[in-house]
Amino acid sequence: MAPAAIHTATDLFAVTTTDVPHDYYSQGLRKRFLMDAIKSANSVPRSAPASDIGYDVDEEAFNRRVKASLASNGLPKTVPEGWPTRLEGPLVWSTSDFQNETEYVYHLTDADKAEIQDALELFKTMGKDGTEVSQQAFPLDKLGSVLEGLRNDVYEGRGFAIVRGIDPDAYSIEDLTVVYLGISSYIGERRGKQDQRGSMLMHVIRHNDQRDDQYSETKPFHTDTVTDCLCLFTQSLAECGGCSCVASAYTVYNELAATRPDLLHVLAEPNWPFDTYGRNPPYYSRALMYYHNGKLITSFSRRLLVGHPPFSTRTPGIPCLTERQAEALDAVHFIAKRHEIKPRMFRGDLRFVNNMGLLHRREAFENSESNARHLVRLWLNNPTMCWKLPRELSIAWARVFDDEDRDAHWDIEPPRKDGKILRVAGSCD
Numbered sequence: 329m330a331p332a333a334i335h336t337a338t339d340l341f342a343v344t345t346t347d348v349p350h351d352y353y354s355q356g357l358r359k360r361f362l363m364d365a366i367k368s369a370n371s372v373p374r375s376a377p378a379s380d381i382g383y384d385v386d387e388e389a390f391n392r393r394v395k396a397s398l399a400s401n402g403l404p405k406t407v408p409e410g411w412p413t414r415l416e417g418p419l420v421w422s423t424s425d426f427q428n429e430t431e432y433v434y435h436l437t438d439a440d441k442a443e444i445q446d447a448l449e450l451f452k453t454m455g456k457d458g459t460e461v462s463q464q465a466f467p468l469d470k471l472g473s474v475l476e477g478l479r480n481d482v483y484e485g486r487g488f489a490i491v492r493g494i495d496p497d498a499y500s501i502e503d504l505t506v507v508y509l510g511i512s513s514y515i516g517e518r519r520g521k522q523d524q525r526g527s528m529l530m531h532v533i534r535h536n537d538q539r540d541d542q543y544s545e546t547k548p549f550h551t552d553t554v555t556d557c558l559c560l561f562t563q564s565l566a567e568c569g570g571c572s573c574v575a576s577a578y579t580v581y582n583e584l585a586a587t588r589p590d591l592l593h594v595l596a597e598p599n600w601p602f603d604t605y606g607r608n609p610p611y612y613s614r615a616l617m618y619y620h621n622g623k624l625i626t627s628f629s630r631r632l633l634v635g636h637p638p639f640s641t642r643t644p645g646i647p648c649l650t651e652r653q654a655e656a657l658d659a660v661h662f663i664a665k666r667h668e669i670k671p672r673m674f675r676g677d678l679r680f681v682n683n684m685g686l687l688h689r690r691e692a693f694e695n696s697e698s699n700a701r702h703l704v705r706l707w708l709n710n711p712t713m714c715w716k717l718p719r720e721l722s723i724a725w726a727r728v729f730d731d732e733d734r735d736a737h738w739d740i741e742p743p744r745k746d747g748k749i750l751r752v753a754g755s756c757d
Contacts, residue, residue, distance in 0.1 A: 352612070361723050363723070376650035378648035381657065381658070382634060383548070397590070403590040408592055411619045418487075419686075421667075422579055431486075434489065436491065436492065441493065444507060448503055450466075452506075478680065482713075483556075483713040484713075488682060489679075492676065494508065494561075495675075501741060502740065508561045508704070509706075512706060515557055517710070518729050519707065519708060519709075520728035521731065521734055525737055529704055532704070549575060550631075551683050551686075553628065554707065555709065556708070557707075558681040558708075559679070560678075562679070564702040565701060567694050567699040570701045572690055572691075575665070577624060579664075584659065594653060596616075597615060598614050600616055601648075602629075603633070603642055603646060618718050618721065665689075684715055
């Protein structure tokens with residue numbers, strides 16, 4: 329089905345539309361990674377009975393699974409071979425480690441804002457397309473040094489940073505887009521296609537006709553699956569709620585290694601079925617956790633593993649999670665929740681999250697006529713700073729950042745038809 333026409337406010341962000349391809353992997357990627365010759369992705373044997381786990385976390389069901397596991401025999405008592413018994417470093421943190429938000433929030437100064445304005449005016453004189461925003465085209469000499477430090481915090485430090493002080497009302501929507509693309513380019517210049525269509529800017533905003541319970545619910549912990557840095561620009565806030573929470577997957581790992589190393593074996597098995605929602609293949613299988621080149625990499629979307637009806641109903645006929653997988657998935661959520669932090673959110677915030685080492689979730693929120701939650705999501709890649717990836721994730725990253733067979737679509741405003749929003753961000757694609 330062809331996507332609806334894109335509504336943009338300027339030809340700076342010109343787009344074209346094509347039919348959404350049926351294949352999940354393009355022919356170029358299949359050839360590059362010899363995927364037609366390697367059929368193991370969907371041939372993992374699954375003899376264990378299916379669980380009834382859903383998108384919402386059920387603590388009672390989780391406790392029943394824990395009790396059943398602990399009563400069984402033969403659970404591994406050590407971590408997977410070659411994996412550490414404990415991870416160390418700045419990514420190992422908990423709630424109490426951040427007493428003051430000045431540790432991770434950078435407030436733009438008047439000089440910074442003047443430099444941003446100068447960069448914006450210079451970019452507009454270059455005659456470049458709005459998709460060509462880069463460090464070179466958006467020079468920030470002094471602020472750029474600060475942003476490089478924040479980039480290091482994201483990739484080599486605690487795993488997240490917030491830039492605060494952009495005023496969304498001070499710019500047209502075209503200029504505002506250039507501003508947050510320009511600033512974020514100092515964290516990662518490459519931007520990824522966030523769905524099969526090739527959407528580069530995803531609007532995390534409520535559908536006009538969507539059910540309230542998608543927003544009144546609190547989402548489980550997850551990652552955005554395929555990016556090294558998740559970037560969220562806060563264009564507007566809800567009337568109440570909607571806090572974005574983050575937790576360290578390294579801290580989750582250490583607790584599991586100390587108390588339930590058997591679940592690390594489950595998380596590391598390459599037999600987790602990711603739904604492709606009507607594409608070919610209908611699902612692919614891989615692990616949720618990897619220990620690769622001295623780094624723990626966590627990558628999963630709960631929606632892709634269990635569905636999220638009625639918004640995303642799991643494809644009939646593909647494998648469900650086993651009881652052990654359901655227990656492991658919920659264990660990650662509950663441990664992360666015990667160690668999470670809840671940074672305050674302000675309009676104009678630019679939030680950068682290491683999507684390989686951190687987990688995130690969103691709390692419930694309520695909109696009003698005057699205040700509605702609206703974030704713009706970018707998937708950023710910094711080839712120099714990105715951690716080395718195992719083959720399965722290299723394929724996933726290539727699909728997002730290197731697939732030239734798909735068009736790129738830049739929706740600087742949520743596309744609408746007959747007054748209704750057509751496309752908003754799902755958990756991930």
